[in-house]
Amino acid sequence: MRVYNTLHGKKEELVPVSPGRIGMYACGVTVYDLCHIGHARSAIVFDVMRRYLGFRGFQVKYIRNFTDIDDKIINRAKKEGIAWDEVAEKYTREYYVDMDRLGVGRADREPKATEHIAEIIAIVKGLVDKGFGYVVGGDVYFEVKRFPDYGKLSKRDLDEMLAGARVEVDERKKNPMDFALWKASKEGEPSWDSPWGPGRPGWHIECTAMSIKHLGETFDIHGGGADLIFPHHENELAQSEAFTGKQFVKYWLHNGFITIDREKMSKSLGNFFTIREILDKFDPEVVRFFLLSTHYRSPIEFSDESLREAEASLDRYYTTVTRTEDFLKEAPEKPKPTTEEKALEEVLAVFMNKFKEAMDDDFNTALALGNIFELIREVNRYLDAKPAGRKAKDLLVTARDLLSQSGPVLNIFEKQPEEWNDALMRTKRIPFTKEEILRKIIQRREARERKDWSTADAVRKELEDRGIILEDKKSGTAWKVRVSK
RNA sequence: GGCGGCGUACCCAAGUGGCUAAGGGAGAGGUCUGCAAAACCUUUAUGCAGCGGUUCAAAUCCGCUCGCCGCCUCCA
Known part of the structure; x- marks a missing residue:
């Protein structure tokens, strides 16, 4: 497997610290507001990586933290007029509501900063003792000049950064780029006792403390959004390696942004959509598919149109599943070989390897989805050829099995087609119940039996105007929610 | 200003040295159908922003130009 390592700016063979095991840490969220689609x-992305590494046979230990104490939380608490820890609890709950809906699995551990104050203090103390940290009043800063490798992750030169620094110079710092390991608390702010007086952790130190505690001093994968590369991960790396004297992380992985009108989606620009706003209009699986249809490091332009395309793709998938199931239920036994058989066999034979190759290459989910739809097309071609017999069934069972092996890795394609249709009924707000639709289908059937085509077509039209499409099959008339347009 | 990235068909999007440049969406035509829908077939890039270079061979490597974006401050 190869992964793109931000540290070296290139793809590298993934060689774990301990063979067969992967320790993985992803920066979670600061719980002070609802999550947006960028979160x-x-x-x-990291959920899929974790799933795929497991699929590949690694024993994965996945840690994803919550930042539950920082300025933004304190400010939010003032604004909402509730305690800071209530803010953190509230938005942690909301995080789970959204992420559960999106099919994001729980990490093996989901540590919180406030639960690791003792560890944090120990590390800050260690850094001070080693001469990397210095105390000013009740604050403790990390002295970047003492860490020669500072800048190696974000490819920045300390002197150049100072020259173009837009940060306000804090006179108490030895160097403007020095950052807080521990912050003295102001009156009325949350605080914990420490050797430097009452205070709270700096932003970066919690990740050092929690990752080292749960994964050891050197671990395999550390991930997060690309905007965390600097300063968060750069600082985290510096203080961690300064503290342990060892390499902190082997592979730094960063995901690209979501853009709106080609601009980064962000809180400060105000151009963001919350997850629940989107889930009001689209099924979570659509959102997941949409996000996985572009490589994780590339930017994704967010739009309703793209989500509709993702929805149409998923519908194509589930339509094919239905066709396959229908065939397996009622296929005639007398064998009827077709010329399409060979083509399907070939695609089936190489499918899983192609899927793995795609995912092995820096988690190329976009290519993997392409492979899946190649198989879908071949299955449809085969079914169109009207095959029959044992062999035909075996081939389609194989196809179904292959698809159901790849689905769990991406955590999409896992519904029954009926569930997918139900989901569309909800998100498209179809103004009929299933019973009403079935009644109309019976009405139409009676009209068709009389060859009263105008009545039959009127029923079709009425349903279609409200988003329901009828499909006449040998076994009767089926219906589905229309997705395109 | 420094660093990094991107520019592939009407739209989205894989592909980073060598088979016919994946896949999805939209459009057009066709097969099937009472009519449809779905599915399938055909069609939409002798060309991958432009120019030049390296090479037997480049979308893919190098240089320059143009355009767009990100980070350098909190940010997924």
Whole structure:
């Protein structure tokens, strides 16, 4: 397997610290507000990586943290007029509501900063003792000049950064780029006792403390959004390696942003959509598919149109599943070989390897989805050829099995076609119940039996105007929610 | 200003040295159908922003130009 390592700016063979095991840490969220679709992307991307590594046979230990104490939380608490820890609890709950809906699995551990104050203090103390940290009043800063490798992750030169620094110079710091390991608390702010007086952790130190505690001093994968590369991960790397004297992380992985009108989606620009706003209009699986149809490092332009395309793709998938199931239920036994048989056999033979090759290459989910739809097309071609017999059934069972092996890795394609249709009924707000639709289908059937085509067509039209499409099959008339347009 | 990235068909999007440049969406035509839908077939890039270079061979490597974006401050 190869992964793109931000540290070296290139794809590298994934060689774990301990053979067969992967320790993986992803930066979660600061729980001070609802999550937007950008948070969803990061969560989903690392969720898929974790799933695929497991699929590949690694024993994965996955840690994803919550930042439950920082300035934004304190400010939010003032704004909402509730305690800071209530803010954190509230938005942690909301995080789970959204992420559960999106099919983002729980990490093996989901540590919180406030639960690791003792560890944090120990590390800050260690850094001070080693001469990397210095105390000013009740604050403790990390002295970047003492860490010669500072800048190696984000490819920045300390002197150049100072020259173009837009940060306000804090006179108490030895160097403007020095960052807080521990912050003295102001009156009325949350605080914990420490050797430097009452205070709270700096932003970066919690990840050092929690990752080292749960994964050891050197671990395999550390991930997060690309905007965390600097300063968060750069600082985290510096203080961790300064503290342990060892390499902190082997592979740094970063996901790209979601854009709106080609601009980064962000809180400050105000151009964001919350996850629940989107889930009001689209099924979670659509969102997941949409986010996985582009490589994780590339930017994704967010739009309703793209989500509709993702929805249409999923519908194509489930339509084919239905066709396959229908065939397996009622296929005639007398064998009827077709010329399409060979083509399907060939695609089936190489499918899983192609899927793995795609995912092995830096988690290329977009290519993997392409492989899946290649198989879908071949299955449809085969079914169109009207095959029959044992062999035909075996081939289609194989196809179904292959698809159901790849689905769990991406955590999509896992519904029954009926569930997919139900989901569309909800998100498209179809103004009929299933019973009403069935009644109309019976009405139409009676008209058709009389060859009263105008009545039959009127029923079709009435349903179609409200988003329901009828499909006349040998076994009767089926219906489905229309997705395209 | 420094660093990094991107520019592939009407749209989205894989592909980073060598088979016919994946896949999805939209459009057009066709097969099937009472009519449809779905599915399938055909069609939409002798060309991958432009120019030049390296090479037997480049969308893919190098240089320059144009356009767009990100990070350098909190940010997934």
